Structure formats: C-alpha cells, structure tokens
Amino acid sequence: MRDLRDYSLKAHNTFGIEAKCSRFLEYETIAEAQEVAGILRESHTPYIIIGGGSNLLLTKDYEGVVVRSDVIGIQIADDRMTCGSGEVFDEMIEASLMAGLYGLENLSLIPGDVGASAVQNIGAYGVEAKDYIERIEAVEIATSRVVTIPAEHCGYGYRQSKFKQEWKNRYLITHVTYRLSTDFQPHLDYGNIREALRQAYGADDVSALTAQQLRDAIIGIRNAKLPDPKVMGNAGSFFMNPIVNREKYERLAAQYPVMPHYEVDKDHVKIPAGWMIDQCGWKGKALGRAGVHDKQALVLVNLGGATGDEIVRLCQAIQKDVEAKFGIVIHPEVNII
Ligand SMILES: Cc1cc2nc3c(=O)[nH]c(=O)nc-3n(C[C@H](O)[C@H](O)[C@H](O)COP(=O)(O)OP(=O)(O)OC[C@H]3O[C@@H](n4cnc5c(N)ncnc54)[C@H](O)[C@@H]3O)c2cc1C
Incomplete structure (x- = not known):
C-alpha cells in the first residue's frame, strides 16, 4: 500500500491542475482496500476516491485523504472478464479483443480506470458500460466487508449510478466483471x-x-x-447533455429547426450541450487561461497554468449564457472538488 503525506495530485488529474492532498492512500489488493477502509473509519477526516482523475476538477488543496485503486490483473472465464479496478479501461478493451470477446469497441480510448467505468457508466457512440457490466466487487468502507453487487442493483442511467448518488463514498471498488460476447455484433448506428x-x-x-x-x-x-489531455489539460465532456421533456423540445425545435437531438423515450429528448454552447458563441473562446476547445465546445481546456477556479468561472459564464438563450440549465459532468 502507498501511504503518502502532503502529496501533489498534478499527475492524478487530466486537467493538469496543481493541488495537494494531506494524505494519499493507494491499495493494490482486496486486503489493502480493507486496511484503507479501517484507516478512513479511524481517521475521521474527509476523503475522496479517485481513479485516473479524468472526470475531476480540483479547485483547491484537499484537506483530507485521497484514495486510489492500483488493483490490477485481468481474468477471463468464457465470456466474462474480471478486471482489477486500477486497470486502464482502454487496455482492458484491447485485452478483450485479443481474447475474442466483443462489445466494448465503441468505448475505445475513453480515459480512466476500470473502477470508474462502473461508477460513471461511461458511454460513447451508442454504447454504455452498463450494457456489459455483470457485477462489481468492492470493500464497504463502514465495515471492511467484501461485497459483490450485481449490475441490476446499481441504478444505472445516463452517466449515472448509485455509486455517484446514495452510495457516494460508501465502497472501494476492487474488481469489475464484464460479460462480453464471443460473437462480434458492431454498433454502427450512432453519429458518424x-x-x-x-x-x-x-x-x-x-x-x-x-x-x-x-x-x-x-x-x-x-x-x-478531442484534445489529448497529455498535450492540453481537459476532462472530456465538461457538461452533461440535458434531457428535456417533449413539449420543451418542440418549442425549441420550432425556434431552431437545425437543432440536433436524440430521442430518449416517447416523452424525453436529449439535446447536445456542445451545440448550445457553440450557438452561444463560446467555441474556441477563453476566459483567462481557461478555454473552450475549438473543435468540440463541450470540452473545457486548461490553456496552460489555469487554476481550478478559472475553469469554474468559465463553466459558470457558459451556464449563464446557455440558460439565457435556451432556457435550459446545463450541469457539469465533472466532479468539482
Ligand atoms: C479526453 C477525454 C475524453 C473523455 N471521453 C469520455 C466519453 O466519451 N464518455 C464518457 O463517459 N466519459 C468520457 N470522459 C470522462 C472520463 O474519462 C470518465 O468519466 C472516466 O470513467 C473517468 O475515469 P477515471 O478513472 O479517471 O475516474 P475519476 O475521474 O478519477 O473518478 C470518477 C468517479 O469514479 C469514482 N471512482 C474511481 N475509482 C473508484 C474506485 N476504485 N472505487 C470507488 N469509486 C471510484 C470517483 O470517486 C469518481 O466519483 C473523457 C475524459 C477525457 C479527459
């Protein structure tokens, strides 16, 4: 287990923001995760759990414990892959194809770790992690008990799960089991x-x-x-795409006939936040050292040396303009600490 004090998180957030935490704990095994849970119970200090920090915006030094999984290893049994939560998600996809197991191809190159994929229900090009997650193994922080949670209990929705809501900070995920297909069925009906x-x-x-x-x-x-976070700090889509009721959508569609949209169900429609941000004139613009990417308006970028607060100020300015023009409040997808 790694146990470090006054530790810089710069290498642990893809925005590349300099911020320190009082203590950094990294577990490599289930037993170490149980030990970390014990430390968290006894220390009575605030804590956060991170993976690769690619959905994270740090606005200040963190006066508490930052916990990270470094559980690695991939086991394959028939069509199931059980992966350590600290594995890089994209490397797991590569391994799945090598093993002749299919389903995750559309999620290729999404940054971050396997543990977070089950928290975030990551998605891209018409595929979501929940479509293939079978179960999650974790250590319950309150008791150090090892639990197995079936995917059906995780309350999965668009970029949502109970891990982000009522179970927030309750579990240290150690493994995620994906059930894949031995038969390659491409998902080709999304975007371009x-x-x-x-x-x-x-x-x-x-x-x-x-x-x-x-x-x-x-x-x-x-x-x-998309900008490569190693070249230009960012956390991918900064905002969630809002889902509006059909009545609201139809009013907007009458005003903006070219507005892109995706049907969610018979009563709801998803509108791309990036399109609205672009319509507000923000694409390629900056506020100080925080910018809006010139190819994808949904992505906020660190133009070099930006602080977390500068990114938050840009976020708020965009939210204000989108609400004024479209009457829709857009919410950050990124965890702001
Ligand atoms: C360039 C770029 C492109 C992106 N594209 C996409 C995309 O197409 N689709 C998409 O869905 N996302 C995308 N993202 C966002 C991001 O990659 C995902 O949200 C990813 O799942 C975050 O993984 P992470 O390991 O970095 O998690 P972090 O940001 O560190 O954490 C995310 C959440 O998971 C929790 N968590 C992490 N590990 C554990 C654990 N072991 N136990 C318990 N909780 C844990 C954290 O507490 C936090 O709530 C993109 C990001 C970037 C930078």
Missing part, C-alpha cells in the same frame, strides 16, 4: 461511425469489418476531435 469506417477502409458493407477495425476507427474519430 459508418461514414468514418467507409472513409478509412473504403468498404461499402461496413458491417463486414472486424472489431479491431471498428476500434481503430473510433480511436481515429476521437483523436481528430
């Missing part, structure tokens, strides 16, 4: 995947392509439009 595959491989029948080709195409699309 088909077109990207046609351009990349010049094939007419794109459904005949391999899982590795689909993964490579997704990586290509993402690299073309």
Whole structure:
C-alpha cells in the first residue's frame, strides 16, 4: 500500500491542475482496500476516491485523504472478464479483443480506470458500460466487508449510478466483471461511425469489418476531435447533455429547426450541450487561461497554468449564457472538488 503525506495530485488529474492532498492512500489488493477502509473509519477526516482523475476538477488543496485503486490483473472465464479496478479501461478493451470477446469497441480510448467505468457508466457512440457490466466487487468502507453487487442493483442511467448518488463514498471498488460476447455484433448506428469506417477502409458493407477495425476507427474519430489531455489539460465532456421533456423540445425545435437531438423515450429528448454552447458563441473562446476547445465546445481546456477556479468561472459564464438563450440549465459532468 502507498501511504503518502502532503502529496501533489498534478499527475492524478487530466486537467493538469496543481493541488495537494494531506494524505494519499493507494491499495493494490482486496486486503489493502480493507486496511484503507479501517484507516478512513479511524481517521475521521474527509476523503475522496479517485481513479485516473479524468472526470475531476480540483479547485483547491484537499484537506483530507485521497484514495486510489492500483488493483490490477485481468481474468477471463468464457465470456466474462474480471478486471482489477486500477486497470486502464482502454487496455482492458484491447485485452478483450485479443481474447475474442466483443462489445466494448465503441468505448475505445475513453480515459480512466476500470473502477470508474462502473461508477460513471461511461458511454460513447451508442454504447454504455452498463450494457456489459455483470457485477462489481468492492470493500464497504463502514465495515471492511467484501461485497459483490450485481449490475441490476446499481441504478444505472445516463452517466449515472448509485455509486455517484446514495452510495457516494460508501465502497472501494476492487474488481469489475464484464460479460462480453464471443460473437462480434458492431454498433454502427450512432453519429458518424459508418461514414468514418467507409472513409478509412473504403468498404461499402461496413458491417463486414472486424472489431479491431471498428476500434481503430473510433480511436481515429476521437483523436481528430478531442484534445489529448497529455498535450492540453481537459476532462472530456465538461457538461452533461440535458434531457428535456417533449413539449420543451418542440418549442425549441420550432425556434431552431437545425437543432440536433436524440430521442430518449416517447416523452424525453436529449439535446447536445456542445451545440448550445457553440450557438452561444463560446467555441474556441477563453476566459483567462481557461478555454473552450475549438473543435468540440463541450470540452473545457486548461490553456496552460489555469487554476481550478478559472475553469469554474468559465463553466459558470457558459451556464449563464446557455440558460439565457435556451432556457435550459446545463450541469457539469465533472466532479468539482
Ligand atoms: C479526453 C477525454 C475524453 C473523455 N471521453 C469520455 C466519453 O466519451 N464518455 C464518457 O463517459 N466519459 C468520457 N470522459 C470522462 C472520463 O474519462 C470518465 O468519466 C472516466 O470513467 C473517468 O475515469 P477515471 O478513472 O479517471 O475516474 P475519476 O475521474 O478519477 O473518478 C470518477 C468517479 O469514479 C469514482 N471512482 C474511481 N475509482 C473508484 C474506485 N476504485 N472505487 C470507488 N469509486 C471510484 C470517483 O470517486 C469518481 O466519483 C473523457 C475524459 C477525457 C479527459
């Protein structure tokens, strides 16, 4: 177990913001997670749990304990993959394809760790982690008990789970089991995947392509439009895409006929927050050292040396403008500490 004091979190948040925590604990095994749970119970200090810090915005030094999983290892049994929560999620996808197990290709290159994938219900190009998660193993902090939680109990929704709500800070996740398919069924009906595959491989029948080709195409699309956090600090989509009722959507659609939208169910429609931010003129603009990415308005970036507060000020200015123009409040997807 790593147990460090007065520790810099700069390498643990993809915004690249300098902030320290009073204590940093990293567990590598279930037994160490149980030990960490004991320390958290006894120390009576506030704590947060992080993975790769790619959905995190630090606004100040953290006067408390930051806990991180470094549980690694991938076990494959038939169509199931059980992965340590500290594994890099994208490396798990690579391993799944090598093992002839399919389903996660559309989630390729999403930064972060396996543990967080089950907390965030990460999603991209029409696929969500919940579609394939079977169960989660964790240590309950209040008791150090090892628990197995079936996916059906996790309250999964769009970028949501009970781990982010009523179970917040209750569990240290140690393993996630994904149930995949031995039969490759590509998901090609979202965004520009088909077109990207046609351009990349010049094939007419794109459904005949391999899982590795689909993964490579997704990586290509993402690299073309999203900034690499190693080059320009960011946390991916800063805001969640709001879901509005149909009545509200129809009023807006009458005013903005080209407004993109995705049907959620018969009563609800999802509107891309990035489009609204762009319409407010924010794309490519900056407030101090915090900026809006010039290719994807949903992504706020650290232009170099920005503080967490500068990013928050930009976030608030955008929220105000979007609400004034569209009557919709957009909420950050990123955890602001
Ligand atoms: C360039 C870029 C692109 C992105 N694209 C996407 C995208 O397409 N789709 C998408 O959904 N997200 C995307 N994201 C957001 C981010 O990658 C995901 O939210 C990811 O799951 C965060 O993983 P992490 O390990 O960095 O978690 P962190 O940000 O460190 O933590 C996320 C949450 O998980 C909890 N957590 C982490 N590990 C554990 C554990 N072991 N036990 C208990 N709780 C834990 C934390 O407490 C926190 O609530 C993107 C981010 C970036 C920087």
